[in-house]
Amino acid sequence: MKILQVNSAARTTGANSTLIANQVTAALVAKHPGARVEVLDLAANPHPALDQDGLGALFTPAEQRTAEQRERIELDNALIAQVQSADVLVLGVPMYNFAISSQLKNWIDAIAKAGVTFRYTENGPEGLIKGKKVYVALARGGIYRDTPNDTQVPYLKMILGFLGMTDVEFIYAEGFAMGEEHVKQALAFAETQILQLFGE
Template sequence: MNILQINSSARVAGSHSTNLANQVSARLQEQHANANFKLRDLAITPQPALDETALQALFTPADKRSPEQAARVALDDALIAEIQAADVLVIGAPMYNFGISSQLKNWIDAISRAGVTFRYTATGPEGLLKGKKVYVVLTRGGLYRNTPNDTQMPYLKAFFAFLGMTDVEFIYAEGLAMGTEGEQRAISEAQSQIEALVA
Protein backbone atom coordinates (compact mmCIF):
# COMPACT_ATOMS: atom_id res chain seq x y z
CA MET A 1 0.00 0.00 0.00
CA ASN A 2 1.20 3.50 -0.88
CA ILE A 3 -0.04 6.31 1.36
CA LEU A 4 0.22 9.94 0.22
CA GLN A 5 -0.42 12.69 2.76
CA ILE A 6 -1.02 16.25 1.62
CA ASN A 7 -0.75 19.01 4.23
CA SER A 8 -2.41 22.18 2.95
CA SER A 9 -2.26 24.44 5.98
CA ALA A 10 -0.36 27.70 5.61
CA ARG A 11 1.29 26.79 8.92
CA VAL A 12 4.37 24.61 9.07
CA ALA A 13 3.81 23.99 12.80
CA GLY A 14 0.81 24.15 15.11
CA SER A 15 -1.78 23.18 12.49
CA HIS A 16 -4.81 21.19 13.63
CA SER A 17 -5.43 19.85 10.13
CA THR A 18 -1.83 18.64 9.88
CA ASN A 19 -1.85 17.08 13.33
CA LEU A 20 -5.08 15.20 12.66
CA ALA A 21 -3.95 14.13 9.18
CA ASN A 22 -0.79 12.79 10.83
CA GLN A 23 -3.00 10.69 13.10
CA VAL A 24 -4.89 9.27 10.13
CA SER A 25 -1.63 8.30 8.42
CA ALA A 26 -0.20 6.84 11.61
CA ARG A 27 -3.28 4.69 12.08
CA LEU A 28 -3.07 3.47 8.48
CA GLN A 29 0.58 2.56 8.96
CA GLU A 30 -0.23 0.68 12.15
CA GLN A 31 -2.74 -1.40 10.22
CA HIS A 32 -0.48 -1.89 7.19
CA ALA A 33 3.05 -2.44 8.48
CA ASN A 34 4.55 -2.66 4.99
CA ALA A 35 2.93 0.51 3.69
CA ASN A 36 5.02 3.11 1.91
CA PHE A 37 4.43 6.65 3.18
CA LYS A 38 4.96 9.87 1.23
CA LEU A 39 4.39 13.33 2.72
CA ARG A 40 3.99 16.55 0.78
CA ASP A 41 3.66 19.65 2.92
CA LEU A 42 2.49 22.51 0.74
CA ALA A 43 3.63 25.10 3.28
CA ILE A 44 7.20 23.82 3.04
CA THR A 45 7.21 23.17 -0.72
CA PRO A 46 4.44 25.41 -2.08
CA GLN A 47 3.10 24.79 -5.55
CA PRO A 48 2.93 27.95 -7.67
CA ALA A 49 -0.47 29.21 -8.74
CA LEU A 50 -1.85 28.44 -12.17
CA ASP A 51 -0.78 31.44 -14.25
CA GLU A 52 -0.12 32.42 -17.85
CA THR A 53 3.30 30.74 -17.87
CA ALA A 54 1.81 27.46 -16.69
CA LEU A 55 -1.06 27.57 -19.18
CA GLN A 56 1.24 28.38 -22.10
CA ALA A 57 3.55 25.56 -21.06
CA LEU A 58 0.72 23.02 -20.89
CA PHE A 59 -0.52 23.96 -24.35
CA THR A 60 2.96 23.91 -25.90
CA PRO A 61 4.24 20.57 -27.29
CA ALA A 62 6.88 19.11 -24.99
CA ASP A 63 9.65 19.35 -27.61
CA LYS A 64 8.94 23.05 -28.17
CA ARG A 65 8.81 24.22 -24.56
CA SER A 66 11.30 26.75 -23.28
CA PRO A 67 13.45 25.75 -20.29
CA GLU A 68 11.17 27.86 -18.08
CA GLN A 69 8.07 26.14 -19.44
CA ALA A 70 9.60 22.68 -19.09
CA ALA A 71 10.52 23.41 -15.47
CA ARG A 72 7.00 24.60 -14.73
CA VAL A 73 5.38 21.47 -16.20
CA ALA A 74 7.87 19.30 -14.32
CA LEU A 75 6.52 20.67 -11.02
CA ASP A 76 3.02 19.52 -11.94
CA ASP A 77 4.31 16.20 -13.29
CA ALA A 78 5.88 15.39 -9.92
CA LEU A 79 2.59 15.92 -8.10
CA ILE A 80 0.69 13.87 -10.67
CA ALA A 81 3.17 11.00 -10.34
CA GLU A 82 2.69 11.02 -6.57
CA ILE A 83 -1.07 10.74 -6.73
CA GLN A 84 -0.96 8.14 -9.51
CA ALA A 85 1.25 5.95 -7.33
CA ALA A 86 -0.90 6.36 -4.21
CA ASP A 87 -3.45 3.82 -3.06
CA VAL A 88 -4.63 6.01 -0.18
CA LEU A 89 -4.73 9.80 0.06
CA VAL A 90 -4.80 11.69 3.36
CA ILE A 91 -5.59 15.39 3.01
CA GLY A 92 -5.34 17.96 5.78
CA ALA A 93 -7.67 20.79 4.73
CA PRO A 94 -8.24 23.83 6.94
CA MET A 95 -11.06 26.23 6.14
CA TYR A 96 -9.88 29.73 5.30
CA ASN A 97 -12.58 32.36 4.70
CA PHE A 98 -15.24 29.73 3.91
CA GLY A 99 -13.07 27.84 1.43
CA ILE A 100 -9.99 25.69 1.01
CA SER A 101 -6.51 27.15 1.33
CA SER A 102 -4.72 28.60 -1.67
CA GLN A 103 -2.08 25.94 -1.10
CA LEU A 104 -4.63 23.18 -1.67
CA LYS A 105 -6.18 24.96 -4.65
CA ASN A 106 -2.79 25.22 -6.34
CA TRP A 107 -2.25 21.48 -5.77
CA ILE A 108 -5.68 20.74 -7.25
CA ASP A 109 -4.90 22.83 -10.32
CA ALA A 110 -1.55 21.06 -10.71
CA ILE A 111 -2.94 17.51 -10.69
CA SER A 112 -5.96 18.24 -12.90
CA ARG A 113 -4.75 17.50 -16.42
CA ALA A 114 -6.91 16.39 -19.32
CA GLY A 115 -5.73 13.12 -20.81
CA VAL A 116 -3.72 12.25 -17.71
CA THR A 117 -5.88 12.40 -14.58
CA PHE A 118 -9.19 12.76 -16.43
CA ARG A 119 -10.43 12.70 -19.99
CA TYR A 120 -13.40 13.85 -21.99
CA THR A 121 -15.43 11.19 -23.77
CA ALA A 122 -18.51 11.20 -25.98
CA THR A 123 -20.63 10.65 -22.87
CA GLY A 124 -18.87 13.18 -20.65
CA PRO A 125 -15.76 13.42 -18.47
CA GLU A 126 -14.14 10.31 -17.02
CA GLY A 127 -11.77 10.28 -14.06
CA LEU A 128 -8.56 8.32 -14.54
CA LEU A 129 -7.57 7.98 -10.87
CA LYS A 130 -10.03 5.26 -9.92
CA GLY A 131 -9.68 2.78 -7.07
CA LYS A 132 -8.13 5.08 -4.49
CA LYS A 133 -9.29 5.67 -0.91
CA VAL A 134 -9.34 9.28 0.27
CA TYR A 135 -9.47 10.66 3.80
CA VAL A 136 -10.01 14.41 4.14
CA VAL A 137 -9.58 16.14 7.50
CA LEU A 138 -11.64 19.34 7.52
CA THR A 139 -10.77 21.83 10.27
CA ARG A 140 -12.79 24.96 11.00
CA GLY A 141 -12.84 27.64 13.65
CA GLY A 142 -16.65 27.72 13.65
CA LEU A 143 -19.52 25.32 13.05
CA TYR A 144 -20.39 24.89 9.38
CA ARG A 145 -21.15 21.21 8.80
CA ASN A 146 -24.50 20.61 7.06
CA THR A 147 -25.01 24.34 6.46
CA PRO A 148 -24.82 26.40 3.23
CA ASN A 149 -21.52 27.82 4.50
CA ASP A 150 -19.80 24.44 4.24
CA THR A 151 -18.29 25.02 0.82
CA GLN A 152 -15.27 22.78 1.43
CA MET A 153 -16.88 19.36 1.54
CA PRO A 154 -19.10 19.62 -1.58
CA TYR A 155 -16.26 21.13 -3.59
CA LEU A 156 -13.71 18.51 -2.60
CA LYS A 157 -16.18 15.67 -3.01
CA ALA A 158 -17.01 16.86 -6.53
CA PHE A 159 -13.36 17.37 -7.41
CA PHE A 160 -12.21 13.94 -6.30
CA ALA A 161 -15.17 12.30 -8.05
CA PHE A 162 -14.26 14.17 -11.25
CA LEU A 163 -10.84 12.50 -11.14
CA GLY A 164 -12.41 9.09 -10.44
CA MET A 165 -12.02 8.97 -6.66
CA THR A 166 -15.43 8.29 -5.15
CA ASP A 167 -14.44 6.46 -1.95
CA VAL A 168 -13.95 9.58 0.18
CA GLU A 169 -14.29 9.92 3.95
CA PHE A 170 -14.54 13.35 5.57
CA ILE A 171 -13.35 13.87 9.14
CA TYR A 172 -14.56 17.05 10.82
CA ALA A 173 -12.96 19.16 13.53
CA GLU A 174 -15.22 22.17 14.06
CA GLY A 175 -15.41 24.90 16.67
CA LEU A 176 -11.65 25.07 17.05
CA ALA A 177 -11.76 28.84 17.65
CA MET A 178 -14.68 28.70 20.08
CA GLY A 179 -12.71 28.68 23.31
CA THR A 180 -10.49 26.09 24.93
CA GLU A 181 -13.36 23.75 25.70
CA GLY A 182 -14.67 23.95 22.15
CA GLU A 183 -11.21 23.29 20.76
CA GLN A 184 -10.69 20.26 22.97
CA ARG A 185 -14.13 18.91 22.09
CA ALA A 186 -13.49 19.37 18.35
CA ILE A 187 -10.20 17.49 18.52
CA SER A 188 -11.68 14.69 20.61
CA GLU A 189 -14.61 14.27 18.22
CA ALA A 190 -12.27 14.23 15.22
CA GLN A 191 -10.11 11.58 16.87
CA SER A 192 -13.21 9.46 17.47
CA GLN A 193 -14.09 9.78 13.79
CA ILE A 194 -10.58 8.69 12.84
CA GLU A 195 -10.84 5.60 15.02
CA ALA A 196 -14.21 4.73 13.49
CA LEU A 197 -13.39 5.45 9.85
CA VAL A 198 -9.78 4.26 9.62
CA ALA A 199 -10.49 0.68 10.60
Protein backbone atom coordinates (compact mmCIF):
# COMPACT_ATOMS: atom_id res chain seq x y z
CA MET A 1 0.00 0.00 0.00
CA LYS A 2 1.26 3.45 -0.86
CA ILE A 3 0.27 6.54 1.10
CA LEU A 4 0.81 9.95 -0.47
CA GLN A 5 0.73 12.81 2.03
CA VAL A 6 0.37 16.24 0.44
CA ASN A 7 1.20 19.13 2.77
CA SER A 8 -0.38 22.30 1.41
CA ALA A 9 0.43 24.84 4.13
CA ALA A 10 2.41 27.91 3.08
CA ARG A 11 5.05 27.06 5.69
CA THR A 12 7.39 24.09 5.87
CA THR A 13 7.58 24.01 9.68
CA GLY A 14 5.05 24.61 12.44
CA ALA A 15 1.97 24.13 10.26
CA ASN A 16 -1.06 22.79 12.12
CA SER A 17 -2.47 21.17 8.99
CA THR A 18 0.80 19.26 8.55
CA LEU A 19 0.73 18.23 12.21
CA ILE A 20 -2.75 16.72 11.83
CA ALA A 21 -1.89 15.17 8.44
CA ASN A 22 1.19 13.57 10.06
CA GLN A 23 -1.05 12.07 12.73
CA VAL A 24 -3.42 10.65 10.12
CA THR A 25 -0.50 9.13 8.21
CA ALA A 26 0.96 7.69 11.42
CA ALA A 27 -2.41 6.08 12.24
CA LEU A 28 -2.58 4.63 8.71
CA VAL A 29 0.92 3.21 8.99
CA ALA A 30 0.12 1.72 12.39
CA LYS A 31 -2.83 -0.03 10.77
CA HIS A 32 -0.92 -1.05 7.63
CA PRO A 33 2.64 -1.69 8.81
CA GLY A 34 3.99 -2.46 5.33
CA ALA A 35 2.71 0.82 3.89
CA ARG A 36 5.09 3.06 1.96
CA VAL A 37 4.77 6.77 2.64
CA GLU A 38 5.64 9.51 0.19
CA VAL A 39 5.40 13.13 1.33
CA LEU A 40 4.92 16.03 -1.04
CA ASP A 41 5.51 19.32 0.74
CA LEU A 42 4.14 22.04 -1.51
CA ALA A 43 5.80 24.81 0.53
CA ALA A 44 9.24 23.25 0.10
CA ASN A 45 8.51 22.20 -3.49
CA PRO A 46 6.08 24.78 -4.84
CA HIS A 47 4.29 23.89 -8.03
CA PRO A 48 3.95 26.73 -10.54
CA ALA A 49 0.60 28.51 -10.81
CA LEU A 50 -1.51 27.99 -13.88
CA ASP A 51 -0.35 31.18 -15.60
CA GLN A 52 -0.01 32.34 -19.19
CA ASP A 53 3.04 30.13 -19.85
CA GLY A 54 1.35 27.14 -18.24
CA LEU A 55 -1.78 27.53 -20.33
CA GLY A 56 0.33 28.16 -23.43
CA ALA A 57 2.13 24.86 -22.85
CA LEU A 58 -1.17 23.07 -22.29
CA PHE A 59 -2.75 24.38 -25.48
CA THR A 60 0.28 23.75 -27.72
CA PRO A 61 0.15 20.36 -29.45
CA ALA A 62 2.74 18.02 -27.88
CA GLU A 63 4.90 17.79 -31.01
CA GLN A 64 5.11 21.59 -31.32
CA ARG A 65 6.08 22.34 -27.71
CA THR A 66 9.30 24.17 -26.90
CA ALA A 67 11.73 22.63 -24.39
CA GLU A 68 10.36 24.99 -21.69
CA GLN A 69 6.79 24.00 -22.50
CA ARG A 70 7.68 20.32 -22.35
CA GLU A 71 9.31 20.88 -18.96
CA ARG A 72 6.22 22.67 -17.71
CA ILE A 73 3.94 19.81 -18.80
CA GLU A 74 6.34 17.27 -17.28
CA LEU A 75 5.98 18.99 -13.89
CA ASP A 76 2.21 18.42 -14.03
CA ASN A 77 2.63 14.87 -15.32
CA ALA A 78 4.93 14.00 -12.41
CA LEU A 79 2.25 15.05 -9.91
CA ILE A 80 -0.41 13.09 -11.81
CA ALA A 81 1.76 9.95 -11.82
CA GLN A 82 2.41 10.40 -8.11
CA VAL A 83 -1.32 10.51 -7.33
CA GLN A 84 -2.11 7.63 -9.65
CA SER A 85 0.51 5.43 -7.98
CA ALA A 86 -0.91 6.03 -4.48
CA ASP A 87 -3.65 3.97 -2.84
CA VAL A 88 -4.37 6.47 -0.09
CA LEU A 89 -4.02 10.24 -0.03
CA VAL A 90 -3.63 12.35 3.08
CA LEU A 91 -4.06 16.06 2.40
CA GLY A 92 -2.97 18.65 4.96
CA VAL A 93 -5.25 21.63 4.32
CA PRO A 94 -4.98 24.99 6.09
CA MET A 95 -7.70 27.64 5.81
CA TYR A 96 -6.32 30.89 4.43
CA ASN A 97 -8.80 33.71 3.85
CA PHE A 98 -11.67 31.22 3.88
CA ALA A 99 -10.18 29.19 1.07
CA ILE A 100 -7.63 26.50 0.36
CA SER A 101 -4.03 27.65 -0.01
CA SER A 102 -2.70 28.71 -3.38
CA GLN A 103 -0.24 25.82 -2.99
CA LEU A 104 -3.12 23.33 -2.92
CA LYS A 105 -4.92 25.08 -5.78
CA ASN A 106 -1.77 24.84 -7.91
CA TRP A 107 -1.59 21.10 -7.13
CA ILE A 108 -5.26 20.66 -8.11
CA ASP A 109 -4.69 22.66 -11.30
CA ALA A 110 -1.76 20.35 -12.08
CA ILE A 111 -3.59 17.07 -11.56
CA ALA A 112 -6.89 18.06 -13.21
CA LYS A 113 -6.13 17.20 -16.83
CA ALA A 114 -8.80 16.56 -19.45
CA GLY A 115 -8.48 13.14 -21.03
CA VAL A 116 -6.05 11.99 -18.33
CA THR A 117 -7.66 12.46 -14.90
CA PHE A 118 -11.19 13.28 -16.08
CA ARG A 119 -13.12 13.14 -19.30
CA TYR A 120 -16.50 14.10 -20.65
CA THR A 121 -18.73 11.40 -22.08
CA GLU A 122 -22.26 11.66 -23.48
CA ASN A 123 -23.41 11.07 -19.89
CA GLY A 124 -21.38 13.98 -18.54
CA PRO A 125 -18.04 14.13 -16.71
CA GLU A 126 -16.18 11.04 -15.51
CA GLY A 127 -13.35 11.14 -12.99
CA LEU A 128 -10.44 8.87 -13.89
CA ILE A 129 -8.48 8.81 -10.61
CA LYS A 130 -10.39 5.87 -9.21
CA GLY A 131 -10.06 3.54 -6.24
CA LYS A 132 -8.36 5.98 -3.86
CA LYS A 133 -9.17 6.67 -0.26
CA VAL A 134 -8.63 10.30 0.72
CA TYR A 135 -8.20 11.81 4.19
CA VAL A 136 -8.27 15.59 4.47
CA ALA A 137 -6.77 17.13 7.62
CA LEU A 138 -8.24 20.60 8.03
CA ALA A 139 -6.66 23.32 10.22
CA ARG A 140 -8.44 26.60 10.88
CA GLY A 141 -7.94 29.62 13.10
CA GLY A 142 -11.70 29.95 13.67
CA ILE A 143 -14.56 27.43 13.84
CA TYR A 144 -16.47 27.08 10.60
CA ARG A 145 -17.45 23.44 10.30
CA ASP A 146 -20.88 23.01 8.63
CA THR A 147 -21.35 26.77 8.16
CA PRO A 148 -21.71 28.71 4.90
CA ASN A 149 -18.22 30.14 5.55
CA ASP A 150 -16.70 26.72 5.09
CA THR A 151 -16.10 26.79 1.35
CA GLN A 152 -13.22 24.32 1.63
CA VAL A 153 -15.14 21.12 2.35
CA PRO A 154 -17.80 21.53 -0.39
CA TYR A 155 -15.13 22.56 -2.90
CA LEU A 156 -12.79 19.70 -2.05
CA LYS A 157 -15.63 17.15 -2.09
CA MET A 158 -16.67 18.42 -5.50
CA ILE A 159 -13.26 18.67 -7.18
CA LEU A 160 -11.90 15.41 -5.73
CA GLY A 161 -15.15 13.68 -6.73
CA PHE A 162 -14.97 15.22 -10.19
CA LEU A 163 -11.53 13.62 -10.58
CA GLY A 164 -12.90 10.25 -9.40
CA MET A 165 -11.91 10.43 -5.72
CA THR A 166 -15.29 10.02 -4.07
CA ASP A 167 -14.22 8.25 -0.87
CA VAL A 168 -13.14 11.23 1.23
CA GLU A 169 -12.99 11.68 5.02
CA PHE A 170 -12.52 15.08 6.65
CA ILE A 171 -10.68 15.52 9.95
CA TYR A 172 -11.34 18.91 11.56
CA ALA A 173 -8.95 20.86 13.76
CA GLU A 174 -10.46 24.28 14.36
CA GLY A 175 -9.98 27.27 16.63
CA PHE A 176 -6.18 27.59 16.48
CA ALA A 177 -6.48 31.40 16.71
CA MET A 178 -8.94 31.33 19.61
CA GLY A 179 -6.62 30.85 22.56
CA GLU A 180 -4.87 28.04 24.37
CA GLU A 181 -7.99 26.24 25.54
CA HIS A 182 -9.36 26.08 21.98
CA VAL A 183 -6.02 24.85 20.65
CA LYS A 184 -6.05 22.04 23.23
CA GLN A 185 -9.62 21.16 22.26
CA ALA A 186 -8.78 21.28 18.54
CA LEU A 187 -5.88 18.86 18.99
CA ALA A 188 -7.89 16.55 21.25
CA PHE A 189 -10.84 16.54 18.84
CA ALA A 190 -8.54 15.75 15.90
CA GLU A 191 -7.15 12.85 17.89
CA THR A 192 -10.68 11.61 18.65
CA GLN A 193 -11.64 11.72 14.98
CA ILE A 194 -8.47 9.83 14.02
CA LEU A 195 -9.21 7.21 16.67
CA GLN A 196 -12.75 6.87 15.35
CA LEU A 197 -11.41 6.37 11.83
CA PHE A 198 -8.60 3.97 12.62
CA GLY A 199 -9.28 2.54 16.07
CA GLU A 200 -6.64 2.12 18.78
